[in-house]
Amino acid sequence: MYLTKEEEKILAGEEGEVSQRMFRLLVRLGEIYGADKMIPVGSVQVAGVSYKSIADPGTEFLEDIAKQGLKVKVLTFLNPAGMDLENWGKLGFPKQFAKNQLRIMNAFKQMGIVVTATCTPYLAGNLPRFREHIAWSESSAVSFANSVIGARTNREGGPSALAAALLGRTPNYGFHLWENRQPHYHIKVEADLTFSSDFGALGHYVGKMVKDKTPYFTGIKDADTDQLKTLGAAMAASGAVGLYHVNGLTPEADLIKKENLETITFGKKELKETYEKLNTGKQPDIVILGCPHASLREIAAVAEKLKGKKLKKPLWVCTSRVMKEAADRMGFTQIIEKAGGQIVADTCMVVSPIEDMGYKTTGVNSGKAANYLPGFCKQQVVFADVDSLIEKVTA
Numbered sequence: 001m002y003l004t005k006e007e008e009k010i011l012a013g014e015e016g017e018v019s020q021r022m023f024r025l026l027v028r029l030g031e032i033y034g035a036d037k038m039i040p041v042g043s044v045q046v047a048g049v050s051y052k053s054i055a056d057p058g059t060e061f062l063e064d065i066a067k068q069g070l071k072v073k074v075l076t077f078l079n080p081a082g083m084d085l086e087n088w089g090k091l092g093f094p095k096q097f098a099k100n101q102l103r104i105m106n107a108f109k110q111m112g113i114v115v116t117a118t119c120t121p122y123l124a125g126n127l128p129r130f131r132e133h134i135a136w137s138e139s140s141a142v143s144f145a146n147s148v149i150g151a152r153t154n155r156e157g158g159p160s161a162l163a164a165a166l167l168g169r170t171p172n173y174g175f176h177l178w179e180n181r182q183p184h185y186h187i188k189v190e191a192d193l194t195f196s197s198d199f200g201a202l203g204h205y206v207g208k209m210v211k212d213k214t215p216y217f218t219g220i221k222d223a224d225t226d227q228l229k230t231l232g233a234a235m236a237a238s239g240a241v242g243l244y245h246v247n248g249l250t251p252e253a254d255l256i257k258k259e260n261l262e263t264i265t266f267g268k269k270e271l272k273e274t275y276e277k278l279n280t281g282k283q284p285d286i287v288i289l290g291c292p293h294a295s296l297r298e299i300a301a302v303a304e305k306l307k308g309k310k311l312k313k314p315l316w317v318c319t320s321r322v323m324k325e326a327a328d329r330m331g332f333t334q335i336i337e338k339a340g341g342q343i344v345a346d347t348c349m350v351v352s353p354i355e356d357m358g359y360k361t362t363g364v365n366s367g368k369a370a371n372y373l374p375g376f377c378k379q380q381v382v383f384a385d386v387d388s389l390i391e392k393v394t395a
């Protein structure tokens with residue numbers, strides 16, 4: 001791989017031991033995947049933030065880097081943490097867990113990373129442009145950036161994203177190259193998609209079928225960015241889809257080659273079967289919306305549905321701190337809280353320890369959450385559209 005003089009110096013350790021170690025990781029990755037050179041990145045999103053995922057070894061690793069005084073070179077955001085960083089006490093997060101989580105946040109802050117913990121950085125102040133090279137980690141954010149925005153990122157692991165942030169570069173391979181952004185499958189959508197959960201079900205079905213390949217969708221008549229983020233999240237969870245194209249809706253759909261694609265049809269039958277498959281529970285102990293993190297539009301819609309109602313079970317709407325603050329100002333938080341629900345910022349149902357908080361069955365409208373909750377959080381799942389979920393927990 002070609003390295004500039006400056007990069008050779010980093011590799012030789014002239015910018016310190018941590019930079020050398022981090023750069024070695026990027027060079028190794030580049031060699032494995034056949035990168036020709038390093039490219040500058042416009043922004044980074046780092047995963048491996050929740051204490052639940054990284055535990056003590058990960059926390060000590062981050063504290064060790066922070067202690068060396070190294071700062072990130074580009075705008076860097078974080079994936080959701082294991083708890084609401086401000087209201088963890090009120091929401092019942094365990095004290096010891098909170099203590100450890102705050103150590104992690106402090107280490108990131110010392111590195112100059114923006115302590116905004118969200119899987120929707122594009123809604124919270126980290127918005128790349130079309131064709132911008134970035135190094136993001138969280139699978140739904142990667143999918144959204146590649147597909148809906150047309151930015152270019154591989155799905156980075158926690159360490160490689162941190163290395164990209166500290167060095168401002170990433171190896172040039174995978175989705176950074178146009179030839180790797182071409183589709184392998186044509187997904188013919190014949191089912192009518194109304195709710196976000198329908199897009200989640202479609203994504204779950206397609207992800208299972210295409211695994212890490214790139215699908216090209218036709219037949220999706222319309223979808224807003226919330227529905228597209230739900231679709232991409234589910235495909236990245238049930239498969240490992242990092243890029244998709246939708247005829248008429250996503251920016252590269254007109255530019256890609258569409259010859260010799262294998263066709264998969266998604267009709268009414270597949271939609272119904274996916275709902276059935278994802279439902280492993282009956283009555284939720286808690287409903288958690290906002291996977292990926294809810295937009296202001298989604299929060300407003302939930303507030304509207306809860307106006308004047310009383311919940312008999314907890315309901316959380318997970319979102320970024322930025323969206324939560326806007327919801328506070330608009331009075332949406334107040335309406336949701338009056339009904340007995342909560343807007344929970346900085347975290348989500350999968351990376352927070354809900355299994356230790358007494359919950360056994362969770363209601364969700366997200367294909368991604370439905371995919372992960374049984375394994376990651378030992379939950380039974382009620383997968384349904386938002387109206388049906390609210391109905392199930394309203395007195």
Ligand code: F3S
Nearest residue numbers: 119140291292348350
């Ligand atoms: Fe985001 Fe958590 Fe879902 S990270 S995409 S809300 S599982």
